[in-house]
Amino acid sequence: MRREFIFVSLVVALLEVAAFIYFRSLFYISIVFVAPILFIGYADILQKKQSIRRNYPLFGRMRYWMEELRPKIYQYFIESDIDGTPINRVKRSVVYQRAKNSLATKPYGTQDDVYAEGHEWINHSMYPLGLDEISHEDLRVNIGGKDCKRPYSLSLLNVSAMSFGALSNTAIEALNKGAKLGNFAHNTGEGSISPYHLKHGGDLIWQIGTGYFGCRTEDGNFDSEKFKIRSSREEVKMIEIKLSQGAKPGHGGILPGGKNTEEIAAIRDVTPWTTVESPACHKAFKNNFELLHFIKKLRSLSGGKPIGIKLCFGSRLEFHDLCQQMVETGIKPDFITIDGSEGGTGAAPVEFSDSVGTPLKEGLIKVNNILRGYDLRDDLKILASGKILTGFDIIKAIALGADACYSARGMMLALGCIQALLCNNNKCPTGVATQDPSLAKGLDPDDKGVRVANYHKSTIDSVHELLCASKTPHPSKLNRSHLYRRISPVEVKSYNEIFPVRKVGSLLKNMKNKESA
Numbered sequence: 001m002r003r004e005f006i007f008v009s010l011v012v013a014l015l016e017v018a019a020f021i022y023f024r025s026l027f028y029i030s031i032v033f034v035a036p037i038l039f040i041g042y043a044d045i046l047q048k049k050q051s052i053r054r055n056y057p058l059f060g061r062m063r064y065w066m067e068e069l070r071p072k073i074y075q076y077f078i079e080s081d082i083d084g085t086p087i088n089r090v091k092r093s094v095v096y097q098r099a100k101n102s103l104a105t106k107p108y109g110t111q112d113d114v115y116a117e118g119h120e121w122i123n124h125s126m127y128p129l130g131l132d133e134i135s136h137e138d139l140r141v142n143i144g145g146k147d148c149k150r151p152y153s154l155s156l157l158n159v160s161a162m163s164f165g166a167l168s169n170t171a172i173e174a175l176n177k178g179a180k181l182g183n184f185a186h187n188t189g190e191g192s193i194s195p196y197h198l199k200h201g202g203d204l205i206w207q208i209g210t211g212y213f214g215c216r217t218e219d220g221n222f223d224s225e226k227f228k229i230r231s232s233r234e235e236v237k238m239i240e241i242k243l244s245q246g247a248k249p250g251h252g253g254i255l256p257g258g259k260n261t262e263e264i265a266a267i268r269d270v271t272p273w274t275t276v277e278s279p280a281c282h283k284a285f286k287n288n289f290e291l292l293h294f295i296k297k298l299r300s301l302s303g304g305k306p307i308g309i310k311l312c313f314g315s316r317l318e319f320h321d322l323c324q325q326m327v328e329t330g331i332k333p334d335f336i337t338i339d340g341s342e343g344g345t346g347a348a349p350v351e352f353s354d355s356v357g358t359p360l361k362e363g364l365i366k367v368n369n370i371l372r373g374y375d376l377r378d379d380l381k382i383l384a385s386g387k388i389l390t391g392f393d394i395i396k397a398i399a400l401g402a403d404a405c406y407s408a409r410g411m412m413l414a415l416g417c418i419q420a421l422l423c424n425n426n427k428c429p430t431g432v433a434t435q436d437p438s439l440a441k442g443l444d445p446d447d448k449g450v451r452v453a454n455y456h457k458s459t460i461d462s463v464h465e466l467l468c469a470s471k472t473p474h475p476s477k478l479n480r481s482h483l484y485r486r487i488s489p490v491e492v493k494s495y496n497e498i499f500p501v502r503k504v505g506s507l508l509k510n511m512k513n514k515e516s517a
Contacts, residue, residue, distance in 0.1 A: 071421060080111075084419075086342075091389045092413055098458035099414040099451035119486040122395060125471035134467055138474050139460055141403045143238060143381050145334045147296075149304025152203075152237040155184035156394055156475065157459055159452075160343075160385050160406035161207050161242070161310070163191025165255065165264050166423075168440035170448075171415055171432045172196040177445055178414070178452025179203060187406065190242055190253075190278065193230060194267045200449070204235045207310070208298075209242040210252060211278035213268035222284040224301060226269065231302035238306040238335070239298055241291075243282075246343030246386050249312040249357040253278040261435075288322040292331040299334075308335035308383070312343075313363035316370075323374040324511060332379050337406070338363045340386025360386035361400060365480075365499045368401030373507030389413075391462030399478040400495065414455035415448045 037058065044057035053060040075084060084092075090111065097103060112119060144151025159179055164172045172194060179186040179202030186202050188194075190209025197204055208215065208227075215227035231239060244250060255264075255276040265272035285291045291309070299307045313319065326332045340360025358366070364384055371377040384402035388394060389410045397405050409417070416430045423433040431443035463475070472478055480495035487493055 075419070086387070087389065087409060087413070087419060092419065094390055095410055095413040095455055099455040101454050101458075115486065115489050117486055117488060120396065121484055122392070122399075122466065122470050122482050123484065124469045127471065129468040129471055129473065131464065131468055134464060134473060136464075139464060141381060141475075143306045143308075143335050145306075145332055145379050147299060147304075147332075148306050148334050150306070151334075152185075152306055154238075154381075154404050155182075155456070155460070156398075156404050156463060157388070157456055158185040158205070158383075158404065158406050159187055159411050160408035161187040161189040161205075161240070161245075162408055162412075163189030164194040164196055164267065165191045165435065166433060167412075168428075168431055168434050168443065169194070169196045170440045170443040170445050171412075173199050173445040174415055174443065174448035175411060175452055176200045176202040176204075177449025178411075178456065181449065181453035182456040184456055185237060187240065191264075192267050192269075193233070193236070198233075198235060201235060203237045204233075205238045205240050206231060206236045207240045207242050209278055210280065210282050211268070211276065212284075213270070216269045220283065223269075224297075227298065228301045231298070231305065236302075236305065238308065239302055240335075240337060241282075241295070241298070241307070241309045243291075243309055243311040244314065244339070244357070245310075246312040246339035246341050246357055246360070248349065248352040249314060249339075249341070250280055251349065251352045251356075252280040288318070288325045289329070291322070292325055292329055292333075295333050296331050306334035308333045308337060308380075310337035310339060310385075312339045312341055313358040313366055316366065319367065319370055320507075323370055323376055323507075326376055326379075327374055327508070327511065332376065335381040335383055335403075336367065337383040337385060338367055338402070340384075343386040343408070360384060360397070364397065364401040365495075369499075369502040370507070372504050373502045374511075375505040375508060377504070391459050391466055394459070394463050395466050395478065396483060398475050399480060399482050403476075410455065410459075411452055414452045416443065416451075 040061075041057040044053040044060065047054060050060070050064075052063055079089070114121075139156050140153045141156065142151050143154050159175050162172075162175075166189065167175075173196040176186050176197050177200040180200045184203070185205050186197065187205040188197055188207050190207050190211060190213060192214030193204065193206060206214075212220065212222045214230055215223050217223045230236070255268075255270075255278075257273050257275040260270065260273055260276060262272040265274075268276070270276045282291075285294045295307045295309070299305070338360065340363055341357035342359055364382065367382060368377065371380070371382075381403040382401055383404050383406060384397040384400075385406035385408070387409070388397060388405045388407045394405050412432055413419075415432050417428075417432045418430055420429055422428050426434050426436055428434040428439060431440045434440055467473075467475065467478075470482060472482070480499060480501060483495040484492055485495060485498065487498075
């Protein structure tokens with residue numbers, strides 16, 4: 001191929017000489033177009049990093065162009081409306097339409113194969129409730145146990161943890177404006193509280209990760225005084241201790257020095273332009289006993305605000321031990337956030353994203369069952385996170401054991417995310433997941449904040465309608481018997497049949513037997 005390219009180059013050169021002799025202007029025109037092509041071709045021959053380009057100069061570049069274009073071509077021209085991943089086009093369209101307050105109905109019936117294994121639904125009543133029989137206050141949940149002095153009324157749908165740094169300043173500002181307009185909560189992510197989280201006064205859930213950003217000492221340990229000052233802000237309604245994230249459980253994060261600007265460093269209490277690692281585990285506690293006492297400490301420092309933990313369900317024995325420690329010490333978190341392994345992230349190693357951690361459905365069921373077994377379920381609330389996008393997703397999560405939900409990618413789509421899958425390289429074309437000012441400025445917080453609020457309202461309205469259709473007077477009345485799943489083309493089971501509910505207090509007897517032994 002190189003020989004052919006060199007031969008073609010020589011022929012072109014000869015033709016240009018001939019053109020120059022007979023028609024001088026044509027020569028100059030050809031130089032403008034042909035010379036760059038020849039330069040690129042010879043550059044490909046001389047470089048040694050990519051063998052395809054070296055063996056097939058110029059034409060070999062097409063392979064890399066197609067690699068770049070393939071996801072876009074596939075998304076826009078090949079995949080069906082229900083096959084796209086991680087979020088299919090049908091669900092993306094639902095979010096876009098609700099955010100814009102545009103037509104949110106669909107014609108001609110469902111595109112889902114209702115006889116396919118795995119199809120799920122909720123049955124309706126012959127005598128549904130009227131919309132006025134369920135109040136909007138019923139679509140909120142109070143977070144705060146017996147030791148909590150400042151409980152918080154939480155919406156059934158809230159902004160999931162996304163840090164400033166992972167998202168742009170304009171995206172964070174828009175999310176907070178949406179939270180303020182729609183009266184729901186905005187989780188800060190572990191990157192701490194930025195000015196963009198505070199600009200519009202939306203309710204915040206401050207997430208504390210292993211890096212203790214915003215409340216850390218110079219050597220990376222927890223700083224009580226900094227935590228006390230920031231947690232006392234009126235905007236901070238709850239505090240969430242992040243133990244693990246669904247998309248990369250058991251894996252710490254790295255903030256590269258190039259992205260650690262002076263602004264981000266000031267927000268995170270770190271030295272600017274240095275690489276900062278978030279370890280996989282916490283320094284403030286090393287076991288469940290110490291975790292519970294850390295929860296007690298934060299509750300006191302914050303003035304009695306709800307304190308919870310976030311985790312992707314992993315070791316069953318460790319979670320049993322956590323519950324046993326709750327029973328023995330009497331110290332309990334006010335809420336536990338269960339993040340499914342299908343949850344989103346800006347960047348994660350493929351092994352962790354694909355092959356570590358429990359999916360949300362099984363995680364919720366296991367956590368709910370174990371808490372019931374130790375008679376702890378009524379003492380705390382469960383929040384669910386992991387591909388929550390529609391009203392039915394919320395209904396399903398609550399029926400399986402949650403009290404309320406988070407959404408990350410749903411809120412990003414409401415901001416205008418097009419699922420370009422460029423979150424990890426700072427080139428997000430919509431200005432959502434980038435720190436490039438030239439891209440971030442394309443996102444208007446005033447406009448997109450309204451869209452986030454619209455999406456939230458329409459989705460909560462759909463929860464309201466589904467509750468009425470199923471004659472369920474309150475979200476807390478939902479349970480596994482409401483959900484049905486197709487096991488095969490001829491067999492259907494309720495989730496209560498597939499995953500039986502554990503009897504309350506059934507595991508306490510095992511604890512007593514161990515003590516007597």
